[in-house]
Amino acid sequence: MPDLIVLGELxxxxxxxxxxxxxxxxxxxxxAPFPSGAPAIFASSAARMGKNGKPTVGYxxxxxxxxxxxxxxKKLRKDGVDISQIRKSEKHTGAAFVQYNEDGSRKFIFxxxxxxxxxxxxxxxxxxKDVKAIHIMGSALSISERSRDATYKMIEVAKEANKQVxxxxxxxxxxxxxxxxxxxxxxxxxxxxxxxxxPSGEEAEMLANMIGKGKEKACKEIFKRAPNCKLVLLKNxxxxxxxxxxxxxxxxxxINTSEISSYSVKxxxxxxxxxxxxxAFISEYLNGEEVQKAVQFANAVGAMKVTHFGPMPxxxxxxxxxxxxxxxN
Numbered sequence: 001m002p003d004l005i006v007l008g009e010l011x012x013x014x015x016x017x018x019x020x021x022x023x024x025x026x027x028x029x030x031x032a033p034f035p036s037g038a039p040a041i042f043a044s045s046a047a048r049m050g051k052n053g054k055p056t057v058g059y060x061x062x063x064x065x066x067x068x069x070x071x072x073x074k075k076l077r078k079d080g081v082d083i084s085q086i087r088k089s090e091k092h093t094g095a096a097f098v099q100y101n102e103d104g105s106r107k108f109i110f111x112x113x114x115x116x117x118x119x120x121x122x123x124x125x126x127x128x129k130d131v132k133a134i135h136i137m138g139s140a141l142s143i144s145e146r147s148r149d150a151t152y153k154m155i156e157v158a159k160e161a162n163k164q165v166x167x168x169x170x171x172x173x174x175x176x177x178x179x180x181x182x183x184x185x186x187x188x189x190x191x192x193x194x195x196x197x198x199p200s201g202e203e204a205e206m207l208a209n210m211i212g213k214g215k216e217k218a219c220k221e222i223f224k225r226a227p228n229c230k231l232v233l234l235k236n237x238x239x240x241x242x243x244x245x246x247x248x249x250x251x252x253x254x255i256n257t258s259e260i261s262s263y264s265v266k267x268x269x270x271x272x273x274x275x276x277x278x279x280a281f282i283s284e285y286l287n288g289e290e291v292q293k294a295v296q297f298a299n300a301v302g303a304m305k306v307t308h309f310g311p312m313p314x315x316x317x318x319x320x321x322x323x324x325x326x327x328x329n
Contacts, residue, residue: 001130002058002082003286004046007123007154008039008140008147009115010061010086011094012068013271013311019100023109033068034310035075036096037061037115038172039137041272044312045279046135047080049301049320055132055286058082060154062117064093069114075312085127089114098271106271116144120153125161133166133286134158135278136194138173138203141186152189159193166286167228169194170278171203184209191226196285198233198278219244220255233281233295235274238262241295260295263303263327272311277302280320300324 012033021028047057063069065088076083094115099107141148158165201215208221219232232244240262247256280301284294304315
């Protein structure tokens with residue numbers, strides 16, 4: 001059974017070929033289908049970046065019984081993800097149409113289909129027998145109520161199987177869709193249990209309920225709202241990552257901070273870079289690498305992703321190590 005288990009939406013992306021072409025432009029080119037879904041990107045990265053086949057990675061989710069579903073399953077299987085818990089639905093596979101704007105933002109048209117069909121019944125206790133870590137995406141909490149309940153159940157089942165289980169959390173959830181109060185309410189069961197949190201600056205401020213008060217202050221506040229959290233990795237894109245690590249000193253604890261710079265690359269498509277970073281970091285962390293080195297490696301994975309069009313690249317661990325060697329400071 002897998003060491004690391006990921007649950008959430010599976011979908012394909014249909015992406016505008018060029019920047020600045022709105023969805024309203026009739027007859028302009030899209031490129032597709034690209035396997036996607038934030039949790040799937042994370043799982044793909046964690047599996048591909050494993051060392052000597054560890055950690056093993058499993059996925060719980062739902063696709064349609066159609067060609068797009070086949071594309072997703074083929075990619076995950078190729079990357080080494082166990083797909084035995086991916087269920088097929090009568091609904092079509094989820095899809096997202098992506099528009100790239102000149103200011104760097106994106107606009108999505110989302111067709112949920114089977115993406116939100118993951119349910120508590122899909123979370124089977126026997127699958128968690130050897131679990132060392134689970135990963136939670138905010139998108140799995142917001143896409144549907146049944147997916148949210150499945151996520152909550154995964155936390156319970158994982159903790160029953162392993163009291164020391166690592167629970168990493170990437171809060172890619174949009175408070176403008178649900179409202180800040182409802183968003184924080186939904187996140188409470190996750191925040192109470194998460195041991196590693198990987199926010200962007202805006203997400204950190206949301207989690208700490210400190211909108212507009214500064215991302216670094218917010219990261220320190222997160223530890224008060226997430227009592228089991230020992231590590232917050234603030235993702236700053238091209239600026240790199242700031243590490244906030246809870247350290248025990250006698251009866252007291254303190255928060256140590258450090259920064260790991262990013263790599264300079266020519267951007268082709270940033271979609272999925274943060275999720276690729278997260279998967280690579282957790283993979284290294286579970287293999288016993290120290291935090292700073294794991295972040296440096298994950299930064300390289302995120303940078304290499306940016307050079308690739310589409311959310312889920314094929315880069316191997318060996319390719320990343322060569323990239324790091326070539327780009328030594």
